[in-house]
């Protein structure tokens with residue numbers, strides 16, 4: 026049987042950089058050998074001379090909106106969701122191709138309408154389009170009165186019955202909604218616990234009660250599905266972790282008690298700090314002579330109101346940033362993923378999020394662990410055979426020009442991602458000229 030033999034490069038295995046002499050052998054869809062010994066090469070083997078480049082696990086984007094975009098520009102908070110489902114399907118296919126091109130071999134959905142994630146997953150499995158492995162998400166379940174509740178303010182999020190948001194109140198209604206959406210093929214449920222994060226200040230109260238969160242978790246877990254929650258509040262983080270929510274999105278106002286509870290529960294946190302960074306930069310540069318600041322609560326607001334809101338957002342952001350090294354040190358599982366496709370957030374711009382964490386005190390090597398090992402762990406049992414380069418794991422591998430464990434910005438240019446392999450299949454290959462048979 027023909028094999029791939031990767032040698033003569035740097036191997037980052039998802040945990041650490043292995044000794045320089047490491048060779049990795051892929052047979053069929055899995056990693057057959059990770060060794061420092063000489064590997065005899067057969068006639069059918071394909072030898073990949075890494076020539077000093079880095080071999081690492083395929084990356085996992087853990088907060089992925091397949092239908093957002095294309096790049097909404099600087100002042101259009103519509104996420105592309107005001108378009109018909111067929112168009113969004115094509116956007117999703119393109120976003121999946123972009124992700125793969127940047128070395129992402131798995132994505133965890135983070136809410137979408139129109140059953141987009143499920144359809145995208147099927148389309149990729151059928152070969153209709155290329156893309157990463159998809160863990161498909163439900164629509165975002167929101168309590169009545171949520172700031173993004175379709176009939177409330179952000180009307181575009183809930184176009185007819187198919188939009189991003191599903192309004193659900195009460196334990197029984199939540200059970201029904203979870204059953205219905207998982208029955209349609211979703212594998213992770215998204216809940217909106219409170220307003221806040223990015224462009225909105227974090228309140229000190231939550232829309233959903235603990236018994237509603239527990240009901241969602243119970244219905245999901247019994248079916249082997251996961252639950253994630255948009256959860257910026259101090260109390261929400263604790264309630265979600267206690268209820269068994271698997272991925273806590275953003276966790277803006279986390280404190281010591283929150284860290285302890287999240288650790289005890291083994292939950293994952295996706296901080297998604299790129300969006301807030303971009304938003305505040307945009308706000309700093311806004312010229313009010315042009316008119317009211319364009320990305321707000323849904324209605325035009327006075328300058329004084331905008332400035333007050335932005336100050337609160339900045340306070341929340343400074344808090345989250347200051348907690349980040351503490352979270353990492355305590356051993357909280359942190360992962361990558363953000364609202365790509367939203368204004369100022371083109372799909373594929375993953376290096377910028379990585380860089381935000383480096384700028385806030387996280388070592389590049391650690392950020393690469395978040396991108397690989399941690400991301401796979403966040404996928405639950407679906408990620409058990411992913412995320413690290415080890416004997417027997419699935420061959421999701423990428424070859425990167427340079428050393429991402431010391432410089433995450435090498436991920437900025439897709440030309441630096443020289444090869445992408447998913448399930449042992451070559452999905453991208455810019456190395457062909459370097460390959461000897």
Ligand SMILES: [Zn+2]
Nearest residue numbers: 090135363364
């Ligand atoms: Zn999101």
